[in-house]
Amino acid sequence: MPVNASKDTVFLQHPQGSQVTILLYGATVISWKVANDEGDLQERLFVSSKSRLDGSKPVRGGIPIVFPCFGPPIHPEHSRLSQHGFARSEAWKVDKIIMDNDAGVSIRLVLDPTVNDKIASLFPNPFLLTYVVTLAAHQLSTDLHVTNTSPSKPLEFQALLHNYILAPADELHVTPLQGLSYYDKTEGTDEARATPKTETRAEVDVKKFTDSVYENAPQRYKISWLNGDLEIKAKEFKDVVLWNPQEEGHKLADMESEGWKKYVCLEPGYVKGFVKLEPLKTWIGQQVMSVPQK
Numbered sequence: 186m187p188v189n190a191s192k193d194t195v196f197l198q199h200p201q202g203s204q205v206t207i208l209l210y211g212a213t214v215i216s217w218k219v220a221n222d223e224g225d226l227q228e229r230l231f232v233s234s235k236s237r238l239d240g241s242k243p244v245r246g247g248i249p250i251v252f253p254c255f256g257p258p259i260h261p262e263h264s265r266l267s268q269h270g271f272a273r274s275e276a277w278k279v280d281k282i283i284m285d286n287d288a289g290v291s292i293r294l295v296l297d298p299t300v301n302d303k304i305a306s307l308f309p310n311p312f313l314l315t316y317v318v319t320l321a322a323h324q325l326s327t328d329l330h331v332t333n334t335s336p337s338k339p340l341e342f343q344a345l346l347h348n349y350i351l352a353p354a355d356e357l358h359v360t361p362l363q364g365l366s367y368y369d370k371t372e373g374t375d376e377a378r379a380t381p382k383t384e385t386r387a388e389v390d391v392k393k394f395t396d397s398v399y400e401n402a403p404q405r406y407k408i409s410w411l412n413g414d415l416e417i418k419a420k421e422f423k424d425v426v427l428w429n430p431q432e433e434g435h436k437l438a439d440m441e442s443e444g445w446k447k448y449v450c451l452e453p454g455y456v457k458g459f460v461k462l463e464p465l466k467t468w469i470g471q472q473v474m475s476v477p478q479k
């Protein structure tokens with residue numbers, strides 16, 4: 186069965202072998218396996234072994250969806266939300282199978298606040314979220330559709346795909362970020378965190394605590410390490426966040442011992458400023474992750 190849905194998860198398998206598992210809690214992709222050069226399936230996403238997958242806490246790994254605020258809320262209409270919003274911590278539903286053939290296996294999930302009183306109490310603005318996950322032989326596409334269902338009021342939000350990429354943190358580097366303006370969230374004061382820096386490095390590593398928000402980024406990135414690489418392309422996610430806590434990771438209760446050595450978060454998003462979506466319009470933020478073929 187190329188698509189297999191259970192109460193809590195959806196499993197997709199491509200005819201050429203690649204696999205993806207999505208937890209309906211948060212519509213969190215928790216596993217993406219692609220064949221390596223030897224033809225063996227290899228996991229590409231990090232999930233902390235201490236992360237709860239029981240719907241009690243956002244997953245520490247995979248691809249959590251950040252919506253409608255990134256970080257602590259700063260927009261007046263978001264004041265009741267918690268860090269990174271609610272999309273990653275609510276139960277989504279399977280809407281339909283979109284495609285199931287050699288080109289790809291694709292499923293659409295939905296988060297509808299009209300059937301979820303909790304969301305409506307935190308965020309009364311009418312909207313609908315759908316998420317299309319498409320698996321190809323060496324690619325995973327994740328597209329977030331945000332519809333403003335209000336007939337009269339604009340919807341203001343931020344959105345981001347918080348990818349935890351499995352890769353050795355002391356070896357990897359990310360390109361091309363050179364020349365971009367970024368905000369360094371590891372700085373000690375509000376003023377320093379709000380002052381943009383310019384990225385001078387051709388190859389950016391995460392060997393020290395890194396939490397950088399790059400603005401107006403190229404939406405095409407490559408993560409390279411000794412024995413592998415991965416490409417990420419995005420559309421409408423104009424910014425990108427690069428995060429690895431290094432030893433600070435000790436402070437995260439759900440981080441496995443030295444887990445920060447195993448991944449990097451490279452997170453395309455719209456997080457500087459807000460998308461202002463007119464009534465009855467839909468915004469689509471897209472991402473395609475690929476394992477380059479030799």
Ligand SMILES: O=P(O)(O)OC[C@H]1O[C@H](O)[C@H](O)[C@@H](O)[C@@H]1O
Pocket residue numbers: 243268269370396397426427428450452
């Ligand atoms: O612990 P979480 O709420 O999942 O956030 C994890 C991380 O997400 C983003 O990458 C932010 O830039 C970081 O500042 C934050 O620490």
